Amino acid sequence: MNHHDIPEDFYSFETNTLFERCIECDKYLLDEGTEYIIEKAVKNYEGYPAKDTVFDYAICMDCAEQMRKQISKESMESMMRYFRDNMDVMTRLEMQEQSPEENLKSCMIKRIEISNCREYQIYAHCKGGKLNMENPPYMISGEVMEELLPLLSNQTIDEMNGFMNKHFSPDPSLMEPTPPRLILV
Ligand SMILES: [Zn+2]
Secondary structure (H helix, E strand, O other): OOOOEOOHHHOOOOOOOOOOEOOOOOOEOOOOOOEEEEEEEEEEOOOOOOEEEEEEEEEEHHHHHHHHHHOOHHHHHHHHHHHHHHOOHHHHHHHHHOOHHHHOOEOOOOOOEHHHOOEEEEEEEEEOOEEOOOOOOEEEEHHHHHHHHHHOOHHHHHHHHHHHHHHOOOOHHHHOOOOOOOOOO
16 A cells, blocks of 8 residues: 655644644654544635634544543444444545545545535544555545534533643634534544
8 A cells, every 4th residue: 555645734734844743642753653643623714715724733543542532432433323324435445545635625424625615624644754544534524523513422522622622722713603623533
């Protein structure tokens, strides 16, 4: 399998280059073989090329696993069911063969093109300075976020908000109308 470079879409907004450290434990991420996840939430402005990064971060696998454990069993099952019901396996397999850029062009679930998404989140599974294409990068539209939110327990939403508040203080105007949430899938 090809090992693609990490697209610039996943560069840190702050430094405009690759993320180097885990947001939780500060582990260095760019050693060969070190696996981590990058998540970024972006807001588009209709009719304008401008976009805002609402938040972005990289997290090492150990910390991601810790966070996953804090998501309630019910919420996790509901999310898994949602993805199972709404996404066909072929799509995910095809994504392994497509270029990362192609995968980021439209919502993995709704197929909405990125330019038509008011909000979206992108995810990448990385290994050192490269993408792990066994788990190819993807984009999820704000519409999917809105469908996922009601499936989550209050406990899970509290956990996610706790993480957000610990690490970010996003501009409140960016959080309208739907507060972006951390979804680790
Ligand atoms: Zn970590």
